[in-house]
Amino acid sequence: MPFQTNASIKNFNTFGIEAKAAFLGVFTHTNELGALLQDSNIRGLPRLILGGGSNVLFTGDFKGAILKNDIGGIELIGTDSDYYYVKAGAGESWHPLVLKTLEMSWYGLENLSLIPGRVGASPMQNIGAYGIEIKDRFHELEAYEIATGKLKIFTAEDCAFGYRESVFKNALKNKFIITSVTFKLLRAPDLHVDYGAIKDELRDMNITTYTAQAISDAVVRIRSRKLPNPAELGNAGSFFKNPTIERAAYLAMADEYPDMPHYDAPNNHVKLAAGWLIEKAGWKGKRVGNCGVHAHQALVLVNYGGATGPEIYALSGAVRDAVLEKFGVELEREVNLI
Numbered sequence: 001m002p003f004q005t006n007a008s009i010k011n012f013n014t015f016g017i018e019a020k021a022a023f024l025g026v027f028t029h030t031n032e033l034g035a036l037l038q039d040s041n042i043r044g045l046p047r048l049i050l051g052g053g054s055n056v057l058f059t060g061d062f063k064g065a066i067l068k069n070d071i072g073g074i075e076l077i078g079t080d081s082d083y084y085y086v087k088a089g090a091g092e093s094w095h096p097l098v099l100k101t102l103e104m105s106w107y108g109l110e111n112l113s114l115i116p117g118r119v120g121a122s123p124m125q126n127i128g129a130y131g132i133e134i135k136d137r138f139h140e141l142e143a144y145e146i147a148t149g150k151l152k153i154f155t156a157e158d159c160a161f162g163y164r165e166s167v168f169k170n171a172l173k174n175k176f177i178i179t180s181v182t183f184k185l186l187r188a189p190d191l192h193v194d195y196g197a198i199k200d201e202l203r204d205m206n207i208t209t210y211t212a213q214a215i216s217d218a219v220v221r222i223r224s225r226k227l228p229n230p231a232e233l234g235n236a237g238s239f240f241k242n243p244t245i246e247r248a249a250y251l252a253m254a255d256e257y258p259d260m261p262h263y264d265a266p267n268n269h270v271k272l273a274a275g276w277l278i279e280k281a282g283w284k285g286k287r288v289g290n291c292g293v294h295a296h297q298a299l300v301l302v303n304y305g306g307a308t309g310p311e312i313y314a315l316s317g318a319v320r321d322a323v324l325e326k327f328g329v330e331l332e333r334e335v336n337l338i
Contacts, residue, residue: 013053016234017309023065034149036067049177051118055236056336059309087182090120102213106185108137110216111192114223120178124168126161131195135161139184143176164241226297234303240274240331275299281322291315
């Protein structure tokens with residue numbers, strides 16, 4: 001498919017920001033990707049690979065070429081005594097993949113239900129929720145090297161996973177395009193219910209026998225209450241990362257805030273809940289013009305309609321400043337700024 005020029009990308013980002021791309025192309029196969037990259041019209045221009053547009057904030061028009069990844073497909077490519085190896089195209093929507101794995105009794109992704117976005121973003125961001133991260137279920141991925149046009153396989157070690165991090169956000173940023181991801185899913189359930197409010201939700205559902213499907217249903221209920229549907233209220237999910245601080249700093253804060261949610265982290269650090277910090281700083285539910293902080297989840301910034309990228313960016317800065325002033329903790333934006 002050839003490039004569209006001066007194309008609106010409002011429908012390709014979940015914030016619903018009105019912006020334009022100088023060039024917009026869609027690919028469903030690596031051959032189409034190669035043809036788009038070789039198009040003389042975009043030579044020398046900046047490029048952006050876009051999946052579901054669920055983790056980006058456009059702060060203006062994009063002066064280069066946006067290539068939208070719609071590579072699909074879900075297939076079982078192997079098994080062993082413990083695992084199913086399931087390969088999914090990078091353009092597949094994430095939650096339908098989770099539902100497919102539950103239908104097929106391929107276990108391990110249930111805690112990651114209802115996360116927005118596409119499969120290709122899952123290892124790039126090392127997405128996680130309710131005690132599980134992609135690195136826990138990852139086998140390998142295939143990526144297209146822009147400089148050579150060759151496909152390369154990346155193992156978990158190659159990906160250098162961290163908290164909402166991977167090599168594709170750092171050393172290899174803009175050098176590879178993820179085309180597929182293979183997950184290592186369990187033949188027998190290994191259920192995780194101790195993180196967050198899953199147990200409480202299961203109790204409210206009158207469920208006493210835990211299953212992967214029940215956990216998925218509970219996570220969907222929790223997320224549906226706390227997180228707005230981007231089709232109804234523009235947002236990009238969690239806007240900030242949960243900050244990690246040294247244990248000594250946490251203990252000093254805990255004297256004043258004994259109810260502060262916290263989780264042990266490596267290297268004598270403690271992870272704090274960014275949403276709690278934002279709420280205590282007075283920003284939960286606060287609206288500024290056409291954007292604001294969601295009333296049910298302070299981690300989520302929302303577009304009430306007509307907000308611009310710079311307005312949402314300015315709001316995020318005000319939130320960061322308030323948290324820094326009150327707690328001395330600096331929040332890091334999780335959303336990619338374009």
